[in-house]
Amino acid sequence: MICPNCEYEYVDGVKVCADCGAELILKEEFEGKLLHPSDWVVIGTFAEIYEAEMLKANLSGAGIDSLFFTKKDRNFPLSGSWETIKILVKKTDADDALEIINDIKNRKPEENTGESTNENE
Ligand SMILES: [Zn+2]
Known part of the structure; x- marks a missing residue:
């Protein structure tokens, strides 16, 4: 008992x-309610935090829980700000989440005509 x-x-x-x-x-019941790391799958990797944020917002709008984590790659020899952001969803939501991702990717940006949103480069 727990x-x-x-x-x-x-x-x-x-x-x-x-x-x-x-x-x-x-105790078994309690553990059944927990989400184990193995219940989550990475459905996308991003280089920009805003991309991950937007996807997370889209997923949550569709009722899908997601989380993302960033990992600085210290071995990366450039400016030191290189990060990869991974988005994870529960395995049971993976199919729906992938559909949403593809939908976003296939959608042509209509208002953003300029390529550059980052002028610090
Ligand atoms: Zn207690």
């Missing part, structure tokens, strides 16, 4: 958490 709040484990027979008073649940 407390879903404190994650304290108790021996069989204990019904409520001695610490917070919450009802204990089976």
Whole structure:
């Protein structure tokens, strides 16, 4: 048995958490509610944080939870600001998410005529 709040484990027979008073649940049940890293898949890699932010917004608009993480590559010899951003979604959402990504990629930008949004280069 385990407390879903404190994650304290108790021996069989204990019904409520001695610490917070919450009802204990089976440990297997508790772990079933957790998302393991293996439940997430990378569906895209981006070089610009705004691209990842936009995709995340689009996904959440479609009801898909996503998360992204950035990883600075210290071995990259250039300016030191090189980052890759990976977007992850749950495996069960991967198909829908990929559809959204393809939809975005296939959409032609109509208002942005200029190529450069970054003038610091
Ligand atoms: Zn507790």
